[in-house]
Amino acid sequence: MSFLPTRSRRTSLLSAGELDRARVLDTLVNNLDGMAYRCRNDASWRMIFVSQGCLILTGYQPTELVENTTITWEDITHPEERAYVRAHIHAAVLGGQRFSVQYRIVTKSGHLKWVVERGIAVPDEMGEVVIEGFIEDVTNQREMLEALEQAELRYRNIFEHASEGIFQTTPDGRYLAANPALARIYGYASPATLIASLDDIGRQLYVRPSQRERFRQLMEQQGEVLNFESEIYRQDGARIWISENAHIVRDTAGETLYYEGTVQDISERRHYQEQLERQANHDMLTGLPNRILLGDRVEQGIARAARLGYYLTVVFIDLDNFKFINDSLGHGAGDKLLREIADRLKHCVRTSDTVARLGGDEFVLLLNDHFRASTVMSQLQRVLTEIARPVLLSGREFHIGASLGVALYPADGEDSASLLKHADVAMYAAKNRGRNNFQFFTSALNREADERLNLETALRLAIEHDEFEVHYQPKFDHRRRIVGMEALARWFHPEYGAVSPDRFIPIAEETGLILPLTTAILRRAFAAAHHWNRQRTTPLRMAVNLSPRLFLSGDIVAHVAELLDEAQLPAAQVELEITETVFMGDGDRAITTLDRFKDLGVNLAMDDFGTGYSSLSYLRRFPLDIIKIDRSLVTGIEHEEEVAMIARAVISLGQSLRKTVVAEGVENQAQFDFLRYQGCHEFQGYLLSRPLSQEALTRLLDAG
Numbered sequence: 001m002s003f004l005p006t007r008s009r010r011t012s013l014l015s016a017g018e019l020d021r022a023r024v025l026d027t028l029v030n031n032l033d034g035m036a037y038r039c040r041n042d043a044s045w046r047m048i049f050v051s052q053g054c055l056i057l058t059g060y061q062p063t064e065l066v067e068n069t070t071i072t073w074e075d076i077t078h079p080e081e082r083a084y085v086r087a088h089i090h091a092a093v094l095g096g097q098r099f100s101v102q103y104r105i106v107t108k109s110g111h112l113k114w115v116v117e118r119g120i121a122v123p124d125e126m127g128e129v130v131i132e133g134f135i136e137d138v139t140n141q142r143e144m145l146e147a148l149e150q151a152e153l154r155y156r157n158i159f160e161h162a163s164e165g166i167f168q169t170t171p172d173g174r175y176l177a178a179n180p181a182l183a184r185i186y187g188y189a190s191p192a193t194l195i196a197s198l199d200d201i202g203r204q205l206y207v208r209p210s211q212r213e214r215f216r217q218l219m220e221q222q223g224e225v226l227n228f229e230s231e232i233y234r235q236d237g238a239r240i241w242i243s244e245n246a247h248i249v250r251d252t253a254g255e256t257l258y259y260e261g262t263v264q265d266i267s268e269r270r271h272y273q274e275q276l277e278r279q280a281n282h283d284m285l286t287g288l289p290n291r292i293l294l295g296d297r298v299e300q301g302i303a304r305a306a307r308l309g310y311y312l313t314v315v316f317i318d319l320d321n322f323k324f325i326n327d328s329l330g331h332g333a334g335d336k337l338l339r340e341i342a343d344r345l346k347h348c349v350r351t352s353d354t355v356a357r358l359g360g361d362e363f364v365l366l367l368n369d370h371f372r373a374s375t376v377m378s379q380l381q382r383v384l385t386e387i388a389r390p391v392l393l394s395g396r397e398f399h400i401g402a403s404l405g406v407a408l409y410p411a412d413g414e415d416s417a418s419l420l421k422h423a424d425v426a427m428y429a430a431k432n433r434g435r436n437n438f439q440f441f442t443s444a445l446n447r448e449a450d451e452r453l454n455l456e457t458a459l460r461l462a463i464e465h466d467e468f469e470v471h472y473q474p475k476f477d478h479r480r481r482i483v484g485m486e487a488l489a490r491w492f493h494p495e496y497g498a499v500s501p502d503r504f505i506p507i508a509e510e511t512g513l514i515l516p517l518t519t520a521i522l523r524r525a526f527a528a529a530h531h532w533n534r535q536r537t538t539p540l541r542m543a544v545n546l547s548p549r550l551f552l553s554g555d556i557v558a559h560v561a562e563l564l565d566e567a568q569l570p571a572a573q574v575e576l577e578i579t580e581t582v583f584m585g586d587g588d589r590a591i592t593t594l595d596r597f598k599d600l601g602v603n604l605a606m607d608d609f610g611t612g613y614s615s616l617s618y619l620r621r622f623p624l625d626i627i628k629i630d631r632s633l634v635t636g637i638e639h640e641e642e643v644a645m646i647a648r649a650v651i652s653l654g655q656s657l658r659k660t661v662v663a664e665g666v667e668n669q670a671q672f673d674f675l676r677y678q679g680c681h682e683f684q685g686y687l688l689s690r691p692l693s694q695e696a697l698t699r700l701l702d703a704g
């Protein structure tokens with residue numbers, strides 16, 4: 001573009017056709033928001049032409065500027081920027097390039113304005129280099145940009161310095177942005193390391209990964225989440241609680257772009273809350289649950305007992321000598337005693353049970369999952385023994401007794417209040433009875449408990465005095481030849497008469513007397529076997545019963561090995577009878593024990609097969625040699641098709657697994673014939689022989 005110096009000269013020089021074009025150009029140039037110019041490339045930028053825009057831009061008339069009449073462009077240029085502008089334009093002129101430079105000018109009235117000057121050096125009509133260009137006011141844009149930058153800076157400051165964590169994440173669990181506070185809360189050195197380390201938020205961050213899923217669901221359903229509390233892992237593995245507020249950021253089409261939100265560390269508040277809850281639900285002195293929490297636990301216990309068909313046992317405990325100690329030794333000693341008793345009680349119960357303190361010297365036990373009153377009795381006996389152990393207070397030993405009152409759900413009450421009331425009533429009965437004992441609310445149970453207690457005492461004495469007998473029931477092959485015998489414990493008590501093993505074995509199991517009892521019986525049985533097998537070419541096998549309880553504690557294998565050694569009896573002449581209950585507890589441990597018994601060389605028999613939860617899988621997995629079909633599957637075999645069917649199936653199962661199949665409880669010829677026909681290997685029962693004393697069996701064997 002080339003600008004013409006004045007209107008008059010132009011009119012005189014141009015033809016009519018060109019005139020219109022020039023005027024359009026002129027109008028255009030003079031109406032532009034800004035100043036078009038042509039100037040010399042000299043020290044003052046002497047203007048040859050400036051457009052009308054000059055006035056608005058600078059406050060000077062074009063005539064004041066052209067040919068430096070009153071002012072030069074160099075003067076108008078802000079003094080601080082003159083050198084910079086000149087250098088910029090100079091470089092462009094040398095390179096034959098367009099230029100664009102931004103700087104400040106000083107207007108006639110002394111105001112500063114930001115301008116952009118764009119131009120190019122061209123030769124004029126005479127061939128002299130001039131600069132043509134356009135200068136416009138960009139003060140407003142500059143200010144807007146600056147304001148924007150300011151705003152951006154302010155937001156960035158908030159982002160960088162906020163005490164809350166701020167994040168942007170993708171819905172699939174990666175970070176797009178994180179601020180320093182978030183990095184600090186999560187324990188990372190910087191936002192960058194946080195973003196780089198976490199690429200699966202759900203699994204790496206949340207303690208419960210399902211939390212992230214819930215977060216996403218809420219986001220999708222509501223577009224936001226408020227005060228969403230979760231437990232998370234910090235980088236060092238420590239757990240903290242956070243609260244999140246977040247929303248979805250969408251594009252104009254409504255598609256989710258990312259999630260954006262804030263995070264607060266609320267661990268302290270959670271901690272405080274938990275502490276408050278603890279204080280509200282626990283007794284401060286002992287740390288045990290208090291009456292409020294106990295109420296909850298009873299309700300839960302009732303629901304569970306109702307579902308599983310177990311008893312729920314509520315035991316009210318009142319210490320017998322507490323008041324005396326508190327009054328005579330002072331509260332310090334009283335507190336110590338209560339804490340000591342709380343500890344002992346905790347050790348008497350399982351983790352699923354509850355020990356609570358109601359205040360004073362009143363404690364309550366809540367026992368779950370008993371399905372017999374007899375096991376409750378054993379446990380309460382242990383509680384009494386524990387409490388009765390001497391307590392050291394102020395340098396002296398004291399003996400504290402307790403009175404226990406017992407109520408059982410469902411018989412003694414169907415809700416928390418009536419169970420506690422009845423346990424309390426029973427506790428007073430215990431106190432009246434002379435302390436240090438327990439009483440059931442139901443009197444029939446008290447009679448049973450008494451009997452049991454008497455029996456237990458008698459059992460202890462009988463073991464001490466070795467008053468047990470062992471009888472032997474022979475086992476026969478299909479041709480009625482004796483191949484072995486089973487040792488069965490016999491106990492005759494002067495007062496109670498003959499007590500059946502079905503009655504005393506469970507008591508022995510529950511009171512821990514089973515080991516000494518079994519030891520006594522094995523000793524006798526092994527000695528008898530040694531005696532009978534001395535002169536036999538085919539030895540008889542001695543079967544003994546092993547309680548499943550023995551599998552749980554101590555080293556029963558080593559113990560049996562010792563007894564075999566002591567009797568000088570080869571392990572191969574012994575069969576150990578176990579029941580399926582062995583596998584109901586710690587199955588793996590049971591297998592290990594059985595494997596070690598096999599290594600010892602004894603034979604293993606599954607007793608009472610068909611009565612338990614008989615499962616094929618353990619028959620395959622466990623190193624069993626013998627299956628003893630339970631009496632209940634033999635009784636009625638000769639006339640009940642269903643029983644016969646089951647027995648047939650069990651026998652063929654045993655055969656296909658290559659086990660020796662033994663039938664027990666064979667009482668008549670028809671049963672014997674049926675079982676023999678089905679392929680049973682051995683037979684035991686009253687038809688063939690009752691259990692006999694050692695002398696009687698010796699006579700039978702001698703008779704051939």
Ligand code: C2E
Binds near residue numbers: 489518547577664667
């Ligand atoms: P078990 O091991 O299944 O023993 C067989 C039981 O059936 C014995 O009862 C035996 O006398 C009885 N019996 C045998 N043949 C017949 C029959 O033809 N008809 C009937 N009606 N009964 C028959 P017992 O001696 O009363 O023993 C009962 C249970 O006590 C035994 O069942 C066993 O589980 C346990 N037991 C006995 N002695 C011991 C022992 O020393 N240790 C352990 N842990 N348990 C023992």
Ligand code: MG
Binds near residue numbers: 545607
């Ligand atoms: Mg047996």
Ligand code: MG
Binds near residue numbers: 608628630664
């Ligand atoms: Mg049996």
